[in-house]
Amino acid sequence: MTGPILSLRGVSKSFPQGGLLDRLLGRDSRLVALDDVSLDVMRGDVVGIVGESGSGKSTLAGLAVGLARPTSGEVLLDGQSMAVLMRDHAGPWRRRVQMVFQDSSSALNPRKSVERCLGETLALRGVPRAQRDSEIADLLTLVGLGPEIGPRLPHELSGGQRQRIGLARALAMKPEVLIADEPVSALDVSLQAQVINLLSRLTRELGLTLLFISHDLALVRTLCSRIVVMRKGTIVEQGPCLDVLGRPQHPYTQALIAAVPKGLAGRRTPLPVRADAAVPETREDIHGAA
Amino acid sequence: MSDLRKALRGLDWSGWLGAGIVGLIVLAAIFAPLIAPYDPLALNIEDRLTAPDARHWLGTDQGGRDVLSRILFGARASLSVGIGAVLIGALIGVSAGIFAAYKGGLGEQVVMRIVDGVASIPLLVWAIAIVGILGVGPLAVGPLLLPNEVKIVVLVGCLFSPVFARVTYAVAKRIAGADYVRARFLQGASHWQIVSGDVLPNCLSPIIVQGTLLVAIGIVIEASISFVGLGVQPPQPSWGTMLSDARSAIYSGEWWLPVFPGLAISLTVIGFNLLGDAVRDLFDPRSEARTLVA
Numbered sequence: 001m002t003g004p005i006l007s008l009r010g011v012s013k014s015f016p017q018g019g020l021l022d023r024l025l026g027r028d029s030r031l032v033a034l035d036d037v038s039l040d041v042m043r044g045d046v047v048g049i050v051g052e053s054g055s056g057k058s059t060l061a062g063l064a065v066g067l068a069r070p071t072s073g074e075v076l077l078d079g080q081s082m083a084v085l086m087r088d089h090a091g092p093w094r095r096r097v098q099m100v101f102q103d104s105s106s107a108l109n110p111r112k113s114v115e116r117c118l119g120e121t122l123a124l125r126g127v128p129r130a131q132r133d134s135e136i137a138d139l140l141t142l143v144g145l146g147p148e149i150g151p152r153l154p155h156e157l158s159g160g161q162r163q164r165i166g167l168a169r170a171l172a173m174k175p176e177v178l179i180a181d182e183p184v185s186a187l188d189v190s191l192q193a194q195v196i197n198l199l200s201r202l203t204r205e206l207g208l209t210l211l212f213i214s215h216d217l218a219l220v221r222t223l224c225s226r227i228v229v230m231r232k233g234t235i236v237e238q239g240p241c242l243d244v245l246g247r248p249q250h251p252y253t254q255a256l257i258a259a260v261p262k263g264l265a266g267r268r269t270p271l272p273v274r275a276d277a278a279v280p281e282t283r284e285d286i287h288g289a290a
Numbered sequence: 291m292s293d294l295r296k297a298l299r300g301l302d303w304s305g306w307l308g309a310g311i312v313g314l315i316v317l318a319a320i321f322a323p324l325i326a327p328y329d330p331l332a333l334n335i336e337d338r339l340t341a342p343d344a345r346h347w348l349g350t351d352q353g354g355r356d357v358l359s360r361i362l363f364g365a366r367a368s369l370s371v372g373i374g375a376v377l378i379g380a381l382i383g384v385s386a387g388i389f390a391a392y393k394g395g396l397g398e399q400v401v402m403r404i405v406d407g408v409a410s411i412p413l414l415v416w417a418i419a420i421v422g423i424l425g426v427g428p429l430a431v432g433p434l435l436l437p438n439e440v441k442i443v444v445l446v447g448c449l450f451s452p453v454f455a456r457v458t459y460a461v462a463k464r465i466a467g468a469d470y471v472r473a474r475f476l477q478g479a480s481h482w483q484i485v486s487g488d489v490l491p492n493c494l495s496p497i498i499v500q501g502t503l504l505v506a507i508g509i510v511i512e513a514s515i516s517f518v519g520l521g522v523q524p525p526q527p528s529w530g531t532m533l534s535d536a537r538s539a540i541y542s543g544e545w546w547l548p549v550f551p552g553l554a555i556s557l558t559v560i561g562f563n564l565l566g567d568a569v570r571d572l573f574d575p576r577s578e579a580r581t582l583v584a
Contacts, residue, residue, distance in 0.1 A: 090478035101469040
């Protein structure tokens with residue numbers, strides 16, 4: 001079976017605006033965040049979703065992962081309607097789609113150690129207690145962290161480490177689709193490169209389907225095979241990454257590309273990791289691992 | 291345990307003072323039968339209205355009862371109302387606040403508007419009105435005969451609940467929208483797991499601070515209700531009834547009758563307020579910056 005793993009069919013999402021009184025009086029206006037969006041994501045695709053802030057990227061992520069329901073239209077996970085799946089809150093479908101959040105400081109419970117955070121996640125996947133410790137160690141290794149990080153609390157970790165724990169937590173569910181909502185925009189450039197290289201390696205090693213949401217065209221170019229350009233809640237252009245970036249058809253895409261600094265726009269290879277930026281937090285050799 | 295030790299190390303001098311006062315008064319209330327020099331109820335007409343001296347450190351009242359003993363036993367009424375009311379108020383208010391913040395939608399609106407309604411009526415007026423309606427005698431609830439003190443604890447607890455509900459709601463609203471709560475939801479965690487494991491533990495510090503400060507207000511409310519004769523009933527000692535009995539003494543010169551129960555109330559309230567402020571500073575991540583500015 002080779003249908004799309006994730007599919008959006010004419011999806012719209014709008015939010016009510018105004019206070020309770022306005023709504024009671026029927027004077028409500030609605031903010032349209034997504035307007036009739038259709039998108040097919042094939043198994044193993046690495047799709048970059050780009051657009052300015054307010055273009056509906058994060059709303060799309062929330063719908064795709066089952067955090068919110070569309071106002072109209074349908075989201076399909078491997079051919080099954082998400083609206084039907086969501087009736088079973090803790091069903092096995094849950095673990096198939098997971099998410100990595102933008103702000104690593106709010107993505108982890110400040111009172112839970114790394115071990116507890118990952119352990120509780122594994123418990124929800126049904127991993128027996130006896131196996132959890134070894135799985136936690138495996139997960140930490142997978143995201144390039146050592147076991148000594150296990151007992152630490154989030155505020156004792158660096159931003160890059162927290163983002164990796166967020167990634168490990170998502171991977172702990174053994175998802176097929178991973179949605180990363182601006183996972184590196186809060187990190188500085190050298191850490192960005194580390195996380196991007198890590199994502200790139202994981203998609204290849206684990207066969208993950210990745211939806212990478214970003215406003216950074218240079219990052220999308222290094223990581224993604226397909227690109228979706230969004231503006232004001234609609235998709236203005238989509239296609240293979242090189243085609244869209246090489247021969248942009250839509251004026252908005254052209255403007256986005258023109259806005260990228262020259263030095264980055266032409267880059268085709270992964271961002272290099274500066275030697276002095278190989279922070280002691282990583283145990284793996286970033287280049288060697290790829 | 292190490293958290294507690296770390297917290298104690300972080301207390302400043304006023305926090306220690308508050309903790310010391312509160313600790314002393316709690317001990318006095320618990321061990322009142324052991325440390326009180328006289329029976330607080332024993333009448334002794336020959337020794338009536340004696341000024342503080344070596345036998346009666348804080349003097350005696352119109353019935354010759356020892357003021358010190360009555361203050362020590364009175365601490366029990368004050369503390370049990372203050373602490374009991376805070377526990378009941380926290381139970382109701384925290385549940386309501388977390389429910390409203392986590393549930394959202396219509397439930398949130400209904401619960402928070404009820405909270406607003408209850409909060410809009412002054413505490414003391416409510417308490418006096420309801421005790422006045424119910425009467426000061428024991429209240430029969432099924433097979434149980436509730437003494438007046440229990441009524442007051444429950445009443446003041448209900449009146450405190452909007453305060454807890456608002457404090458909890460404000461914090462829980464922010465936490466319910468945090469990404470780590472979303473992540474737990476995406477893992478298929480149950481609402482109970484999310485609320486008990488992620489939302490509630492991160493709301494606790496402002497609730498504890500609020501609770502400490504409200505104990506002081508509860509003590510004042512108990513004293514006020516007893517002062518107007520609707521609280522602890524004579525001859526049982528309570529700081530409020532002692533002050534009430536001492537009204538006439540203000541004009542006849544027996545200064546020790548109003549001064550010492552009044553001091554006991556002030557000292558306890560100051561103690562809980564200092565402790566509450568210190569606890570807030572401990573929990574506030576910006577407290578270090580604040581001491582630098584001050």
